[in-house]
Amino acid sequence: MEKSPDLERLQFLKKDYSQGFIADCGIEATTYQRGYLESRLKISTRHRQQDNYIHAGILAAMSDHTAGYAAYSLVAEEMRILTVEFKINILQPAYGHTLICKSRIIREGGQILIGESEVFDQRNDEEVLVSKALVTLMAVHQSKIKPVPIS
Numbered sequence: 001m002e003k004s005p006d007l008e009r010l011q012f013l014k015k016d017y018s019q020g021f022i023a024d025c026g027i028e029a030t031t032y033q034r035g036y037l038e039s040r041l042k043i044s045t046r047h048r049q050q051d052n053y054i055h056a057g058i059l060a061a062m063s064d065h066t067a068g069y070a071a072y073s074l075v076a077e078e079m080r081i082l083t084v085e086f087k088i089n090i091l092q093p094a095y096g097h098t099l100i101c102k103s104r105i106i107r108e109g110g111q112i113l114i115g116e117s118e119v120f121d122q123r124n125d126e127e128v129l130v131s132k133a134l135v136t137l138m139a140v141h142q143s144k145i146k147p148v149p150i151s
Contacts, residue, residue, distance in 0.1 A: 010073065017069050027062055027101075029069065035105040037070040042098055054094040059119050063088055063133035066103040067115030071137045074108050079139045084112070088133040096123035103135075113137045 010032045017029040017039070025047070031038035039062055041047070049055045064086050071081045100120045107114035115135040120127040 009077070013069055013072050017065070022061070022065050025058065025061060027065070029066075030100075032069075032073065034073050035070055035108065037066050037073070037103050039066045039101045039103075040098060041101075043096065052095065054096075054099065054121070056088075056090055058099070059090065059094065059131045060086075060088050060133070062099060062101040062119055063103070063117035063131065064135055066101040067105075067117045067133070067135035068137055070103040070105050070115055071113045071139070074105060074113065075139045078142050080142050080145050081113075082138050082140055084136040084138050086133055086135040088131055090131050092128070092130050094119070094121040094128075094130040096121040096128075098122040099130075100127065111139050113139065 014029045014032050018027065025041065026044070027039050027041045029037055030040045041058065041062060043054060047054050047058050064083055068081045068083060075081065100122065101117055102120070103115055103117040105113050106116050115137060117133040117135060118129055119131040121130045
């Protein structure tokens with residue numbers, strides 16, 4: 001039987017999820033399970049592009065970051081997750097009031113993990129699938145991560 005991450009770890013990861021660029025965007029983690037994470041973004045004018053659709057960069061950032069934190073629930077605390085590659089297909093324009101990203105790890109390896117992220121656009125009373133991403137992630141021991149000075 002697989003070991004479930006403890007509640008304290010899940011609470012830490014959920015809080016840790018929204019910082020830096022992701023916090024600036026307003027994206028928040030909502031549901032956390034082992035190898036699975038959902039995030040949500042209430043859309044404002046700053047998330048839209050020139051034709052009033054939600055910017056593809058928001059869909060990509062949500063897909064990548066949410067898959068990364070789904071992977072965090074599968075590795076030891078001293079490990080960090082870095083994205084190696086991701087591909088996103090925009091299936092149709094997003095223009096609703098809220099985005100929901102559902103990410104799950106579909107391959108759990110020793111160092112390489114593969115995640116799948118689906119982003120849904122809430123429009124009135126329906127959720128429409130607007131993008132699907134495949135994210136390749138790498139687990140790296142924290143001792144191998146070199147801090148970058150902020151200028």
